[in-house]
Amino acid sequence: MGIHATEVTAEAGRGRTADSEDAPLLQVKNLQVEFRTRDGVAKAVNGVNYSVRAGETLAILGESGSGKSVSSQAVMGILDSPPGFVTGGEIVFKGQDLLKLSNEKRRKIRGTQMAMIFQDALSSLNPVHTVGTQLGEMFRVHRGTSKSEAKKKAVELMERVGIPAAKERVNQYPHQFSGGMRQRIMIAMALALEPDLIIADEPTTALDVTVQAQVMELLADLQAEYNMGLILITHDLGVVADVADKIAVMYAGRIVETAPVHELYKRPAHPYTRGLLDSIPRLDQKGQELYAIKGLPPNLLRIPSGCAFNPRCPMAQEICRTEVPPLHAVTEADGAPLEGRGSACHFWKETIHG
Amino acid sequence: MAEPTAPEVAIEAVMDKQVERGEPILQVRNLEKHFPLTQGILIKKQIGAVKAVDGVSFDLYQGETLGIVGESGCGKSTLAKVLMNLETATSGEVLYKGEDISKVSGRALKAIRRNIQMVFQDPYTSLNPRMTVGDIIGEPYEIHPEVAPKSDRRKAVQDLLDVVGLNPEYINRYPHQFSGGQRQRIGIARGLALKPEIIICDEPVSALDVSVQAQVINLLEKLQDEFNLSYMFIAHDLSIVRHISDRVGVMYLGKMVEIGSDEEIYEHPTHPYTQALLSAVPVPDPEGREGRERIILAGDIPSPANPPSGCRFRTRCFKAQEKCAIEEPLLAIPQVFSGQDTPAAHESACHFAEDVDIVGATNGEA
Numbered sequence: 001m002g003i004h005a006t007e008v009t010a011e012a013g014r015g016r017t018a019d020s021e022d023a024p025l026l027q028v029k030n031l032q033v034e035f036r037t038r039d040g041v042a043k044a045v046n047g048v049n050y051s052v053r054a055g056e057t058l059a060i061l062g063e064s065g066s067g068k069s070v071s072s073q074a075v076m077g078i079l080d081s082p083p084g085f086v087t088g089g090e091i092v093f094k095g096q097d098l099l100k101l102s103n104e105k106r107r108k109i110r111g112t113q114m115a116m117i118f119q120d121a122l123s124s125l126n127p128v129h130t131v132g133t134q135l136g137e138m139f140r141v142h143r144g145t146s147k148s149e150a151k152k153k154a155v156e157l158m159e160r161v162g163i164p165a166a167k168e169r170v171n172q173y174p175h176q177f178s179g180g181m182r183q184r185i186m187i188a189m190a191l192a193l194e195p196d197l198i199i200a201d202e203p204t205t206a207l208d209v210t211v212q213a214q215v216m217e218l219l220a221d222l223q224a225e226y227n228m229g230l231i232l233i234t235h236d237l238g239v240v241a242d243v244a245d246k247i248a249v250m251y252a253g254r255i256v257e258t259a260p261v262h263e264l265y266k267r268p269a270h271p272y273t274r275g276l277l278d279s280i281p282r283l284d285q286k287g288q289e290l291y292a293i294k295g296l297p298p299n300l301l302r303i304p305s306g307c308a309f310n311p312r313c314p315m316a317q318e319i320c321r322t323e324v325p326p327l328h329a330v331t332e333a334d335g336a337p338l339e340g341r342g343s344a345c346h347f348w349k350e351t352i353h354g
Numbered sequence: 355m356a357e358p359t360a361p362e363v364a365i366e367a368v369m370d371k372q373v374e375r376g377e378p379i380l381q382v383r384n385l386e387k388h389f390p391l392t393q394g395i396l397i398k399k400q401i402g403a404v405k406a407v408d409g410v411s412f413d414l415y416q417g418e419t420l421g422i423v424g425e426s427g428c429g430k431s432t433l434a435k436v437l438m439n440l441e442t443a444t445s446g447e448v449l450y451k452g453e454d455i456s457k458v459s460g461r462a463l464k465a466i467r468r469n470i471q472m473v474f475q476d477p478y479t480s481l482n483p484r485m486t487v488g489d490i491i492g493e494p495y496e497i498h499p500e501v502a503p504k505s506d507r508r509k510a511v512q513d514l515l516d517v518v519g520l521n522p523e524y525i526n527r528y529p530h531q532f533s534g535g536q537r538q539r540i541g542i543a544r545g546l547a548l549k550p551e552i553i554i555c556d557e558p559v560s561a562l563d564v565s566v567q568a569q570v571i572n573l574l575e576k577l578q579d580e581f582n583l584s585y586m587f588i589a590h591d592l593s594i595v596r597h598i599s600d601r602v603g604v605m606y607l608g609k610m611v612e613i614g615s616d617e618e619i620y621e622h623p624t625h626p627y628t629q630a631l632l633s634a635v636p637v638p639d640p641e642g643r644e645g646r647e648r649i650i651l652a653g654d655i656p657s658p659a660n661p662p663s664g665c666r667f668r669t670r671c672f673k674a675q676e677k678c679a680i681e682e683p684l685l686a687i688p689q690v691f692s693g694q695d696t697p698a699a700h701e702s703a704c705h706f707a708e709d710v711d712i713v714g715a716t717n718g719e720a
Binding site for chain 2: 063064178179180181208209210211212213214216217235236237238239240241242244261262265266275276277279280281285286289290291292293294296297312
């Protein structure tokens with residue numbers, strides 16, 4: 001399978017950054033998730049490693065089917081099972097492996113220590129309860145506060161995320177709020193118990209750009225205020241460039257490149273990342289053909305052998321079809337180390353240094 | 355075409371595509387579409403109207419791409435439906451080669467409809483799952499048999515599949531056997547079947563994966579060159595709109611607030627809404643992100659059933675003054691710029707229009 005090799009070099013590449021400070025808030029090690037379907041086993045996540053520190057923003061970038069959402073659902077422990085199963089790896093949160101905990105213990109961690117913001121706020125909120133009830137539920141279930149106290153807290157939270165007339169609106173139902181306001185309620189709910197880690201799965205994809213800017217700004221402010229770790233899952237290269245500290249690019253269930261945000265945009269070390277960046281329309285290309293990555297993202301039931309990107313890759317050679325590339329530690333041309341950079345490409349040197 | 359004024363000449367020199375533009379193929383004048391709001395079950399009483407499109411005017415020329423941008427609820431999709439004659443306009447005119455499409459009916463309407471086709475946003479719901487690709491693409495020929503006689507249809511459909519980059523042997527497959535990008539190609543082939551002159555694309559790539567979007571955009575551009583098509587390209591992704599469009603119109607709450615060439619709109623926006631929209635778009639480049647100045651608008655779009663008085667944008671505008679609540683600004687070249695040879699001299703519906711280079715500012719340089 002070659003997963004072993006991936007794991008080892010990935011650890012070596014990341015070790016440098018991880019050891020320099022205290023232990024990270026969350027560390028995902030060699031995570032594997034599969035979906036057992038009627039048509040066969042879909043390997044949605046194939047040995048993924050990443051870590052997040054307090055106050056840090058990790059962006060997981062990928063297309064649909066790349067495993068970006070599934071890996072975070074596994075971290076939260078909300079994977080639909082069956083058909084989804086975590087088949088290997090560790091999810092170390094504040095020093096303990098979540099996969100070894102009982103359901104009851106994980107449930108206590110969810111909401112109080114880690115929380116999630118979903119893409120579609122309308123379908124994530126319960127339409128038959130007022131937003132006040134739903135926000136207050138967090139306090140009543142996890143903290144045992146009284147009903148009236150919970151409502152007071154709900155109003156405070158709504159004010160905190162910038163919902164005008166919170167006192168009156170606390171008794172309204174989700175459908176009475178606009179898309180941006182609903183997403184603010186989702187954020188308020190995630191923040192309610194001041195968790196240490198927030199996972200935001202495409203938090204602004206359903207929103208208009210002017211509202212997206214409001215929501216992203218709010219999220220960044222709150223993150224700084226509470227010093228939370230944030231995992232931002234998105235396919236939008238623009239949003240990533242705006243807020244991320246470091247990036248993990250996923251393709252067909254693997255992380256194909258990791259890098260600090262500035263480095264990734266300046267010098268991508270994987271042909272897939274380079275293809276994505278090149279296909280953004282640029283001013284000087286007006287009237288010319290856009291660069292397009294040829295072909296389609298792979299079917300997870302039939303991931304190509306070797307490097308999963310090889311059928312679409314302009315640099316593919318024989319070795320790419322037979323051997324899974326491990327996550328190499330990326331260095332300068334003279335061998336000087338580049339902190340936090342890794343690329344799962346046999347030809348990363350050629351990709352980054354030309 | 356009207357006598358070109360001095361600034362227009364200067365702009366046209368830049369845009370070689372516009373130099374060759376002659377008569378507009380589609381002229382839209384004061385177009386309005388209001389959806390009535392009623393109360394009561396048996397005796398329906400109209401209590402108001404949602405003014406989805408409220409007085410929009412523009413021209414579309416042969417072979418050009420007009421981009422329409424705006425947030426959800428601004429009326430851009432309703433506009434597309436009215437142009438397709440899928441919705442009847444409340445008032446105003448849509449002139450196709452000088453003929454008002456909302457006034458014609460029967461055979462004349464059928465002939466016009468042949469020439470205006472549409473590509474939809476969601477390739478998963480806009481193709482009938484129980485029809486084969488051949489039937490989907492060939493269905494327009496049932497209505498317009500003169501385009502391809504029955505004996506030629508199979509061949510015509512296979513040619514279309516080839517044109518949009520799909521294997522002609524896939525003619526008997528069903529939509530579920532294709533990926534999103536391939537399905538959108540099927541939708542485009544269906545739009546092309548009747549050899550139309552105008553194609554209205556309503557968010558044609560927003561449902562597709564990032565790596566596939568560029569493929570579909572390239573295909574649309576190739577087809578435009580090949581068949582001299584005019585596109586009305588509705589989208590919310592401003593960088594894609596800029597790439598594909600010759601001219602861009604910005605809509606807000608049923609009104610066109612600014613319209614001009616791509617350079618005029620992106621480099622010299624004069625309407626505060628356009629400026630806010632451009633500055634809100636995340637730039638896929640992390641350099642200088644800390645120093646980037648953003649215009650972040652407060653609040654949401656007001657309800658189109660009850661739009662604000664005067665300028666509709668005033669409730670969210672950072673420049674709003676008393677005048678904005680009383681007097682509605684008209685879409686025209688702002689007085690401060692009129693007669694000047696500057697790209698800022700394009701139509702903008704604002705009392706306090708001002709040339710601000712947002713794109714340059716966000717890149718950290720002028």
